[in-house]
Amino acid sequence: MLPYRPPVEDTMFLLKDVFKIHEDWAKWSQFNEVDLDLAQAILEQGGKFAAEVMGPVSQTADHEGATWRDNEVYAPLGYKEAFDGVVAGGWLSLTGNPEYGGQGLPAVLSIGVEEYFWGANTTLWLYASLTVGAAHCIDVFCDETTKTNYLPPMxxxxWTGAMALTEAHAGTDLGLLRTKATPAEDGSYRVSGTKIFITSGEHDLAENIIHLVLAKLPDAPAGSxxxxxxxxxxFLVNDDGTLGARNSFFSASIEEKMGIHGSATSTIVYEDAIGYLVGAPHHGLAGMFVMMNAARLSVGIQGLGAAERAYQMASDYVKERRQGKAVQRPPDAEAEADPIIEHPDIRRLMLMQRAFTEGGRAFALFVAHQIDRSRFAEAPEDQVEATKFVELLTPIAKAFLTDRAMDTTIHAQQCFGGHGYIRETGIEQLVRDTRITQIYEGTNGVQAWDLVRRKVLMNRGEYVADFAEYMRSKNTEGPYKEVVDGYIDEWLECTKLIMERSSNTLEFAAGNAVDYLELSGLVIYAWLWNQMSGVNDEHLNKKYTAEFYxxxxxxxVPSLFAAIRNGTDSIQTPESAWF
Incomplete structure (x- = not known):
């Protein structure tokens, strides 16, 4: 697999020239000491670590995989040393609460670095990534003693974090879960049950692994x-923060998967394991969604990282591989064959990759900045507005980023021809590893339904209308301003149609949710591409990709809207047995 090149220059272009994020940092007391020089230093250091330490062990880990033996799990060779570098670099503390040892930096910088880590080595970062969300959940919902003992080592x-939600019979429908928690006399609980598909639930890279587990109390109401x-x-944690005895749960097995071989995906069995309530009884979903929403955005970035690496590999290959003569070959060309980048279909594939990868990076950083704005903006009304935007955009970010990442890795593989189907080049690994991003942390169909039902119908389109108004307020110049305004109108019209056709039944909304999410993503990317192409960037040449987009x-977009207008009769009419 070719070496990874972190796109620091493009990240800085977005932070500085497109979004001018440093202007907000200067106004917010939390970040008034953060500037573009610091941002560039963090991004460059993170990119260097990703390329030089994480990247070289990615392909070997894919071949070796994680190992399970006698209820213990062992990461691939080279991962312990690389993970020690994650620890030494403080990469899990970037956005952490400074009161407990975190660095308190903007989420937008953390997301920028995280893209590089995902791009360099997906499965190594999987051992670390859930720790950030778990720590944030503990910071929000736990008492002072718990935060003091748990947050600094996380x-x-x-210590790393894991999220234990899924059971064999309870995936998307968590209300069906059967794991039980029984109160003990000392105020703790005894947790019993079996969870499946637990990423990094057991491994040998950290001293302790903190599971956040969904379970039901004896007096729990039915359902979610x-x-x-x-x-x-x-390992239990003593009052002074030191480690005590091992808790009573274990990894019964790890899964054999299509991809992400280096990541251990465990079945975890809890046998009266000692646990501590997080938040209020019967309100576990509130805490879980703090972690889940962070995980969903992170998975979107995972897809983005893979897409960027796939594009880099394809870019190198198509300029070196010579096959056939170009249709617009110069008359004086003497070579027996031309580089395949000269062929129109290869150019189409490369431009598709670039449009969605660079557009995706802009989208990811925009959402991350809205997270910062929702927490740290000085004006309360700005925090409220940004919170709405984050809620609206999170399912789009998770699904649209990963759907387009899957497209991108396949387009990159196609550029390799037959060489893309063999292991030697490494591009097929990216295709396999990216496929899971459309599935875990809520399938992309579930994201679409969450978008339509909770973010559109439940607030009568308010979030979409507010964000559309915000987009217009920022769409004051650029070569495609009028085009973007027209597509924003079309998005609003489509939103209105879904609300009107869903007043009596949810079938119309449910059947059109995926198309609506894709339409939303395409319009948002258009808005972002107009902003990017409006900046004079002769070196990055955004104008070429924008023109293609x-x-x-x-x-x-019009074809998606036409499909939505056609309704869902063709989906709903066949009897289930017909399938």
Whole structure:
């Protein structure tokens, strides 16, 4: 696999020239000491670590995989040393609460670095990534003693986090879960049950693993309203913060998967494991969604990282591989064959990759900045507005980023021809590793339904209308301003149609949710591409990719809207048995 090149220059272009994020940092007391020089230093250091330490062990880990033996899990060779570098670099503490050892930096910088880590080595970062969300959940919902004992080692990376939700019979429908938590006399709980598909639930890279486990108390109401959240450490933590005895849960097995071989995906069995309630009884979903929403954005970035690496590999290959003669070959050309980048279809594939990868980076950083704005903006009304935007955009970010990442890795593989189908080049690994991003942390169909039902119908389109108004306020110049305004109108019209056709039944909304999410993503990317192409960037040449996006990709919006207008009879009419 070719070496990874972190796109620091493009990240800085977005932070500085497109979004001018440093202007907000200067106004917010939390970040008034953060400037572009610091941002560039963090991004460059993170990119260097990703390229030089994480990247070289990615392909070997894919071949070796994680190993399970006697209820213990072992990461691939080279991962312990690389993970120690994560710890030494303080990469898990970037956005952590400074009161407990975190660095308190903007989420937008953390997301920028995280893209590089995902791009360099997906499965190594999977051992670390959930720690950030778990730590944030503990910071929001736990008492002072718990935060004092747990957050510092989690920020350091000495302890990692895991999220234990899924059971064999309870995936998307968490109300069906059967894991039980029984109160003990000392105020703790005894957790019993079996969870499956637990990423990094057991491994040998950290001193302790902190599980956040969904379970039901004896008096729990039925369904999702009866779910509670529990902190269940692999090793118990003494009052002074030192480690005690091992808790009573273990990895019964790890899964053999299509991709992400280096990541251990465990079945975890809890046998009266000692746990501690997080938040209020029967309100576990509130805590879980703090972690889940962070995980969903992170998975979107995972897709983005893979897409960037796939593009880099394809870019190198298509300029070196010679096959056939170009249709617009110069008359004096003497070579027996031309580089395949001269062929129109290869150019189309490369431009598709670039449009969605660079557009995706802009989208990811925009959402991350809205997270910062929702927490740290000085004006309360700005925090309220940004919170709405984050809620609206999170399902789009998770699904649209990963759907387009899957497209991108396949387009990159196609550029390799037959060489893309063999292991030697490494591009097929990116295709396999990216596929899971459309599935875990809520399938992309579930994201679409969450978008339509909770973010559109439940507030009568308010979030979409507010964000559309915000987009217009920022769409004051650029070569495609009028085009973007027209597509924003079309998005609003489509939103209105879904609300009107869903007043009596949800079938119309449910059947059109995926198309609506894709339409939303395409319009948002158009808005972002207009902003990017409006900046004078002769070196990055955004204008070429923007022209392709508006000519060849954005016209898909009317066809999606037409499909939505056609309704869902063709989906709903066949009897289930017909399938």
């Amino acid at each position: 920020y350091e990376g000495k 309203k009866g779910i509670s959240l529990f902190l269940v450490p692999k 508006f000519d060849r990709i954005l016209p898909k």
